[in-house]
Amino acid sequence: MSDILASHAFSEQAQLDQSTLLIRLLKGPVYRSRHRDLWEQLLRDQQVIRDYFQHLGLGLTLDNSEGYAFLAQLQFESEDSELPRLITRRSLTFIQTLLLVALRKRLAEHDDEESAPRLIVSRQEIYQWLQPYSPEVSNELKQQREYDALIKKVAEMGFLSSIANLPDDFEVQRIIKAFVNAEQIAEFTVLLTPAQEQKDD
Amino acid sequence: MNTALNYDQLEQFKEHSLALRLLRSQHFALLASFFHHAFIATNRRSIPYLELVALLEQHLFNITDSYGEEKFPKSARAYIDDWINVKGGYLRKYLPQQTDEPECDLLPEVEKVLRWLEEIQGRQFVGTESRLKMLLELIGDLVQGTSEDSAAKLHTLQARKAELEQEIIAVELGQDSGFSDTQVRERLFLLANMSRQLLGDFRQVEANFRSLDKETRKTISLRGGHKGEVLDHIFSHQDVIDDSDEGQSFSAFFELLMTPQLRDSMRHNLQQLLSQEQGRILVQQDSLLSHLYSYLLEAGAKVHGTRQQITDQLRRYIQEQSQDNRRIIELIHDFEALAHQRLSHQESDQQLIDLKADLACIAGNQAAINPIFSRQLYQDKGSEHINSQPELGDASEQVDLTPLLAISHIDEWQLQRQISQCLLDNGGQTTLAQVIARHPLRYGLDELLTYLKLACEQVLPAHIDEQQEQAISWQPEPGLTRTLHIPTITFIRSR
Numbered sequence: 001m002s003d004i005l006a007s008h009a010f011s012e013q014a015q016l017d018q019s020t021l022l023i024r025l026l027k028g029p030v031y032r033s034r035h036r037d038l039w040e041q042l043l044r045d046q047q048v049i050r051d052y053f054q055h056l057g058l059g060l061t062l063d064n065s066e067g068y069a070f071l072a073q074l075q076f077e078s079e080d081s082e083l084p085r086l087i088t089r090r091s092l093t094f095i096q097t098l099l100l101v102a103l104r105k106r107l108a109e110h111d112d113e114e115s116a117p118r119l120i121v122s123r124q125e126i127y128q129w130l131q132p133y134s135p136e137v138s139n140e141l142k143q144q145r146e147y148d149a150l151i152k153k154v155a156e157m158g159f160l161s162s163i164a165n166l167p168d169d170f171e172v173q174r175i176i177k178a179f180v181n182a183e184q185i186a187e188f189t190v191l192l193t194p195a196q197e198q199k200d201d
Numbered sequence: 202m203n204t205a206l207n208y209d210q211l212e213q214f215k216e217h218s219l220a221l222r223l224l225r226s227q228h229f230a231l232l233a234s235f236f237h238h239a240f241i242a243t244n245r246r247s248i249p250y251l252e253l254v255a256l257l258e259q260h261l262f263n264i265t266d267s268y269g270e271e272k273f274p275k276s277a278r279a280y281i282d283d284w285i286n287v288k289g290g291y292l293r294k295y296l297p298q299q300t301d302e303p304e305c306d307l308l309p310e311v312e313k314v315l316r317w318l319e320e321i322q323g324r325q326f327v328g329t330e331s332r333l334k335m336l337l338e339l340i341g342d343l344v345q346g347t348s349e350d351s352a353a354k355l356h357t358l359q360a361r362k363a364e365l366e367q368e369i370i371a372v373e374l375g376q377d378s379g380f381s382d383t384q385v386r387e388r389l390f391l392l393a394n395m396s397r398q399l400l401g402d403f404r405q406v407e408a409n410f411r412s413l414d415k416e417t418r419k420t421i422s423l424r425g426g427h428k429g430e431v432l433d434h435i436f437s438h439q440d441v442i443d444d445s446d447e448g449q450s451f452s453a454f455f456e457l458l459m460t461p462q463l464r465d466s467m468r469h470n471l472q473q474l475l476s477q478e479q480g481r482i483l484v485q486q487d488s489l490l491s492h493l494y495s496y497l498l499e500a501g502a503k504v505h506g507t508r509q510q511i512t513d514q515l516r517r518y519i520q521e522q523s524q525d526n527r528r529i530i531e532l533i534h535d536f537e538a539l540a541h542q543r544l545s546h547q548e549s550d551q552q553l554i555d556l557k558a559d560l561a562c563i564a565g566n567q568a569a570i571n572p573i574f575s576r577q578l579y580q581d582k583g584s585e586h587i588n589s590q591p592e593l594g595d596a597s598e599q600v601d602l603t604p605l606l607a608i609s610h611i612d613e614w615q616l617q618r619q620i621s622q623c624l625l626d627n628g629g630q631t632t633l634a635q636v637i638a639r640h641p642l643r644y645g646l647d648e649l650l651t652y653l654k655l656a657c658e659q660v661l662p663a664h665i666d667e668q669q670e671q672a673i674s675w676q677p678e679p680g681l682t683r684t685l686h687i688p689t690i691t692f693i694r695s696r
Contacts, residue, residue, distance in 0.1 A: 026568040058568075065517055070566040088569045089562040097560050098540060105533045108526045115414045115514035118296040120303065133544055134556065158566065164301055165251055171296060179563050182525065185532040191561050192539045 017041060022052065025060070025071050029158060029175055032067030042069055057083040061178060068175045090157065095130070097188055099154055102129040104180040107172050121160075123168040126151060219310040223291060231273065232284070232291065235260050237315050240307050244400065244496045246503040247306040250294060254278045281305070298510065309405040316401045328387030335391075385479045389490075393483065396493050403500040407507050409447050414511045417441050421519060442512050451508065455501050467494055611644055611651045613660075620652075620661055620692050629694035634671050636692070642675035649673060649685065656690045664691045 032039040062069040073087050110119045137143045160170040239256050257277040285292045292305045442448050474480045619640045623631040642648045656663035669689040
């Protein structure tokens with residue numbers, strides 16, 4: 001029973017569905033709002049899927065209340081037994097880090113305030129967050145273009161999504177909570193600390 | 202509940218009240234007319250952002266048409282954005298659960314202003330009797346509902362029974378005359394007014410739920426540090442929304458509204474009421490009552506949805522996030538402070554960091570499988586070859602284009618002359634059927650539609666009675682008769 005994947009009673013259609021789900025997960029996060037039927041299936045076959053990916057050294061993170069699921073590299077106790085990475089880490093520039101942290105902060109503040117689950121931020125708002133960190137510039141347009149490129153990059157990472165017909169509004173994807181978590185922010189802080197930097201050198 | 206209007210408070214209120222700001226706004230007429238047109242007149246509970254912009258565009262167009270472009274120089278979108286974004290604007294913009302299109306809703310204060318404007322615009326007459334009766338009944342209800350003296354309760358019930366019996370006798374003897382015209386009118390107005398007030402209150406109820414939610418979240422996040430206290434708080438707040446007076450009253454309201462018997466009887470009664478003469482007159486001036494049930498249902502469903510969502514989210518917030526959120530915000534403050542420090546130029550002994558330099562890594566969420574052999578090898582696509590010798594088609598085939606070109610032209614003037622002629626002959630009034638009987642339709646449906654157009658656009662004064670049908674027939678070809686049933690149209694001679 002543990003391995004439905006190999007079961008003979010499995011019809012071809014079910015097999016196809018199962019494979020679709022597994023592949024989708026490998027390709028990126030699955031959201032309840034975007035993939036309704038996949039989500040049902042994911043909840044149902046959760047255990048099988050976990051077992052399957054365990055062989056590949058991957059763990060499934062599933063948040064049913066927020067409605068997202070994604071795969072992450074499993075961590076092992078001993079440092080030596082590191083597997084070849086199937087899911088690579090993404091490197092962030094300083095300014096990208098700042099934006100992610102700012103988005104996470106806005107989301108936390110939003111959650112402290114009200115119950116509307118979906119958070120919209122405007123391009124202007126994002127400019128305002130970033131401005132204090134940027135050097136004074138004479139060409140504001142150029143700076144805004146850089147910010148826009150940054151926004152696009154963060155949208156590609158899946159933490160912001162654009163809204164149809166409204167080019168200046170973005171929805172903050174709640175999955176950011178899983179990636180920019182307390183541990184991660186603490187790590188950012190350590191990386192910024194100069195003493196640490198010198199020790200590393 | 203005794204609100205004294207105190208000078209100092211009112212001075213403050215004047216500055217801070219959203220409602221008064223709307224009244225004082227230089228765009229007051231635009232704001233009020235537009236919001237009323239868009240939200241209140243049609244009982245829309247919320248409108249998608251882009252649709253609202255389009256509605257305003259239309260509205261502005263109508264205004265500038267008669268007052269000139271310079272009156273409102275900005276674009277509709279800019280105005281809407283102003284009204285949303287200006288601190289404490291008039292509209293709430295949010296992303297609903299199910300769709301990806303932002304929606305806008307009026308703030309309750311704005312709705313109150315609009316209702317007030319409606320009210321002072323002149324009510325037909327102020328009935329006092331019906332309301333006194335309502336007061337008496339309410340007092341009676343309260344006494345009965347709060348009294349624990351069962352003997353007294355019985356007594357009241359008995360008295361009511363006796364009253365009912367007397368009424369029954371009166372009806373049996375044919376002495377019951379029902380309400381007088383004035384009484385009916387008065388009650389109808391009261392009904393319309395109360396419905397309007399009730400509908401107007403839903404936005405407030407929703408806003409109150411939202412502010413209850415806000416308050417709860419605030420207390421929780423402020424107390425975040427002490428675990429035991431938080432837990433106590435959690436249990437006392439689990440159902441903060443549902444347990445509030447408003448929450449309970451709304452639950453009872455919604456339950457009642459969804460009862461099938463109630464729905465049917467309300468629809469039925471309203472229909473009957475409004476088909477009577479007095480009712481018809483009222484509906485002509487004010488169509489609210491004819492849609493009352495669906496309006497109530499729509500408004501109720503929206504509030505219900507919001508409450509449900511708030512309750513769920515709040516519960517989750519309490520269970521999962523309050524601690525975490527607090528910690529995250531603290532950590533972020535540390536990070537931000539450090540980032541500012543590293544970037545500020547005063548601390549010149551430290552090396553500045555480049556904003557574009559790589560700083561950190563976060564976990565990815567995609568498997569990076571990108572085998573080089575899965576790429577296709579280079580393949581020569583071959584050059585495109587265009588045959589520059591066009592083949593000539595066979596020109597001999599003749600296509601009959603006459604049907605395409607034969608656009609029948611209906612001469613409106615001719616039809617108008619025909620109507621005028623019939624008006625003359627029939628003493629100033631003629632139905633469309635009479636006109637067509639005298640001047641049979643030569644172009645069929647097109648011609649009939651042109652008549653209808655003349656009537657609908659009131660090119661010639663016409664009365665359209667949708668209660669009565671008339672049949673119009675014509676013969677497009679010999680042996681074939683077409684008949685159309687349309688509302689009776691009577692042309693009247695212009696004075």
